[in-house]
Amino acid sequence: MTRLRQTPSQTVGPYFAYALTPEAYGYAAIAGNRPVTAETPGRHLVIEGRVLDGAGDPVEDALVEIWQADARGRYADAPGGGSADFVGFARCGTDAEGRFRFETVKPGRVPGPDGRLMAPHIHVCLTARGLLNHLFTRIYFEDEAEANAADPILSLVPESRRGTLIARRAHRHGALVYRFDIHLQGERETVFFEV
């Protein structure tokens, strides 16, 4: 049997917010920027950053989506799986400064292609006006140097570019904050995956 051909990708365009992140328009969202609740077990943290274009200017109309395992390394993907306290998926539209922010927990380690545990990471899907195809990347954590060094996916990334996938740790007003900027182009262009 001949295979069907994939439907082509198109840009999300500049005007998705009233549909995909519609709280500001008075409509219920499928997902907000917190894939957890205050009761979710695990180390609570904030991930924040900016999306920047090749001129270093903020991308003010990007949609950042994250998908992650819970603190035990389990994905909430089965129907009825996950829990009221853990969705694992979140969305955030960038603001005029290109900023996004997620409040979540640190994911646990998940087995990789060879069965060994990967370093804790969060999957990212990025779309924006001007992106004809969505982009996949991953957020790793600065304070997991040992696990990062052994991670089977990071090891496929040229060493000089691995840093673009590492969120930098900072403490602010008692909250654990990780900084993760996404550079679409330029010297610090973020690594995007063919996956």
Next chain:
Amino acid sequence: MRSRIPFRPRDPASHPPMIHPDYRSTVLRGPTRPLVPVPQTLGDLTVPVYGHEAIGELDHDLTRNAARNGEPIGERIVVAGRVLDEEGRPVRRTLVEIWQANAAGRYVHRRDQHHAPLDPNFHGAGRCLTDEEGWYRFVTVRPGPYPWRNHANAWRPSHIHFSLFGPAFVTRLVTQMYFPGDPLLAHDPIFQAVPAAARERLVARFDLELTRPEFATGYRFDIVLRGPAETPVEAGR
């Protein structure tokens, strides 16, 4: 647990390039370095699951889901189709989200400055889950074309935006559906960015079967997501 079968790669002959200079916004936004190939791991092969509890009763009907004191103005249409994988199998119970301009070509979005009227009875966003056969169905009004500043006298053809997840995070698709015979398609750099042989897949076709007498004309738009890399074996093996 759901399928853990890896998926076929994105087909470069089906998708637009990262940078298509005629669509100006791509020039500073499309990545310039090659994507780094990596194997699919657990997070790539899983996906958030939304059930019927996430979907409101009127979420699929854009002519009613924002109505305040009447019906939206415009040509009422049914837009329906099947979500399939490359093997032709239905993608079941997957979330389909759409958004569009109103019949005058105006988006509700706060940054849209096109001086066409807003419609007090039209928001322009909808969502639904596919059924057991992969069918989705929306009722809406046909969106108008609208001007943008990409180049002199630039107009986007009438289109409806689609967002889908499919069975895994890697099967995600964001795309746009167009209408048959639209003269603006030939002039639209976003549509034209798609390889020529694949463009027609983004154009819905008029469908008399979907057309509801005395109510709305019907348009059929099937969507094909990345399929399994190996021939799937039915559950229970």
